[in-house]
Structure formats: C-alpha cells, structure tokens
Amino acid sequence: MFQRPLLLLIYTLVIIVISSLITTTYFHYFVLNQGSEQQALIAISDDEVNNSPIKDDNTIVEIFSYGCHYCAINEENIDKLEARMPAGTKLIRLHLNNTQSNGLASFAPLFATLTVMGIEPQYRESAYNAVIKEKIDLSNPQNRDSWLAENGIDLAAYNAASQTPQVAELLSYMTTVSDHYKINATPTFIINKKWLALQDRDFPEFADHLLSLLQHDKPLEQ
Template identity: 75%
Template sequence: MFKKNLFLVAYTFVVIIISSLITTAYFHYFVLNQNSDQQSLMAIGNSDIKNSPIKDENAIVEIFSYGCHFCVLNEENVINLEARMPAGSKFIRLHINNNQMDGLASFSPLFATLTVMGIEPQHRQSAYNAVIKDKIDLSNSLNLDGWLKANGIDPEAYAKARQSPQVQALLDYMTQVSKHYNINATPTFIVNKKWLALQDRDFPEFADQLLSLLQHDKPLE
C-alpha cells in the first residue's frame, strides 16, 4: 500500500512538472515568436493621444478576448500586475471589439453584459474555459443560455442587462478604443494613452516594463 501511494505521489509530481514545461514552451514558442515579427512597443503620436477615446488617466488598459489563448495563460500574471499598480493609478480590462463583433470580438457582448451586471471577474475563468478549452461558441444564443444556467446566472436578468443603454455604451467604447489604437491582436496593453505594448518578455519582467512606462514614461533599459 505504501509503495502504491508513493507511486501515485511521484506520478502526480511528474505530471505537474511536465504540464508546467509544456505551458512555458507554448508561451515562448507562440507568444514571444508571434510578437517577434511585430513592433512590441510603440509610442503614440501627440495627436492620437489628444484624441484618444480612453477616459481614464494614469492607467494601464489591457485589451483582451475570451477567445485568446495567450490571455488565459497570463491571467494570474495580469492579476499580479494589477496588485502592483501604484496608488492613484488604474488597471482596466476591455474586451477587443469591432462593429461586426466577429473574430476575437465575438464575445464582447458577454464581457460587456457581465461587467454591467457586476459579475464579470468571478465568471471570467469559466468563459475562458468554455470558449478555449471546451470549444463552445458563446456568441451563439443557445450555447450562451446553457452556459448562463450552468454558472448560476439568470438568463432573463442577463437578457435585460444585454439590452440596456449601459451595455451598448460599453460596447461602443470598446469599439472606439480598439479602432483608435488599431488593435488586431490580444493581449495588447495601452499605457497612459501613449504607449502600445505587446508582450516581448516573461512576467514579471514584462510587468516591470509596463510599470516603468506608467510611472516614468519610458521603457526599461
């Protein structure tokens, strides 16, 4: 019995190590290599800063999607970044959006509605899992209804909130921000309206980069 238990513990430990290595390799191969062909940090021109639709000052805005593999991989890292934000600053999540609400923007109504209902953070991981892991299209009303019920969300309350002016205003706002900054990949971070940053290094070093842009208006050396 002791040998059997020891084997199970050792097996579990090996599985954890292998899973961690796979996740790390996935990030380095897909995320960092993806960004290697793009400009990972771009300074926004004064005119675009002045005309930015972003309402909040002294803020880091993450543009993400429930359909973004890289976003879910970095969820814990982003939460840690949020905890490091200096006093008087804000960390804001916005779902990528466009007028057609297609592609990665397909799930923007879900984000906007849950946000207006005040329950988005506690259901974020479930939305990620449904879209990415379980391949459920939550932009489909039948699939969405089943997901809402499974997560203890009243479909009627959701439908009422979805039609509210507050949700439409948030959808419009996310579209304006995504369009103004020409966001076509997630996650993208907008710092103080004036820096557009794609992840080019591991966390927490990438968090250090974002905080340097926020606090000192310059990238790390």
C-alpha cells in the same frame, strides 16, 4: 509490496514535470514570439494621443478576449500587476471589439453585459474555460444561455441588461478604442494613452516594463 505505489508516484511526477515543460515551452514559443513578430512597443503620435477615445488618465488598459489563451494564462499576473499600481492610477480591462463583433471580438457582448450587471470578474475564468478549453462558442445565443444557466446567472436579468443603453455604450466604446489603436492581437496593453505594448518578456519583468511606461514614460531595457 510497495513497488506498485512507488511506480505510480514516479509516473505521476514524470507527468507533472513533462506538463510543466510543455507549458513553459508553449508560453515562450507562442506568447513571447508573438511580440517578436510584431513591434512589441509602439509610441503613439501626439495627435492620436490627443484624440484618444480612452476616458481615463494614468491608466493601463488591457485589451483582451475570452477566446485568447494568452490572456487566460496571464490572469494571475495581471492581478498582481494591478496590486502594484501606485495610487492615482488604475488598470482597466476592455474586451476586443469591432463593428461586426466577429473573431476574438465575438464575445464582447457577453463581457459588456456581465460588466454592466456588475458580475463580470467573478465569471471571467468560467468564460475562458468554456471558450478555450471546452470549445463552446459563447457568441451563439443557445450556448450562451446554457452557460449562463450553468453558472447560476439569471437569464431574464441578463437579457434585460443586454438591451440597456449602458451595454450599447460600452460596446461602442470598446470598438472605438480597438479601432483607434488598431488592435489586432490580444492581449495588448495601452499605457497612458500613448504606448501600445505587446508582451515581450516574462512576468514579473513585463509588469516592471509596463509600470515604467506608466510612471516614468520610458520602457525598461531587456
């Protein structure tokens, strides 16, 4: 009598366990190994620090992309990091950008426009899902407009905002920051203008590492 529900329950639990193992393996193999293939921490020269385009001091700047799976799975961890940051410091999220706005940078105009509209954080997860899970190219105007409509974002307001000097300035700023620090992987973290960090350990240890760089100007040993 109870055999079928029991088998179903066991099957469901097995699927959950397998999915968790796959996610963990994927994260360790692809995300953490990303840091081992490149230098995981770079100290920026004094000249480059002095000429940094970053406007704010005492900051951790995350360079991310809506097309970056690693960025998407770390959203909750980054929120927790931000909550731990001491008074007088702040976390800034900037979308990767380049002069061609191609590759992972192709979604920068969407980020910039939503940011100027003041609504980017509440639609970030939906943008990640559309690009990464649903394979929708949000750099394509037709796809973008459909996504805007599905999310209840006024198309006329979006189009008006996209043409403002504020959006152009933000896009230019993100390009300048990305170029100055030669960002070629996301997520990349710029700490106090002087450190460039790729994730080389799990959260929350990686958050501890970033906060040590921010507060004490030195990395944590692994």
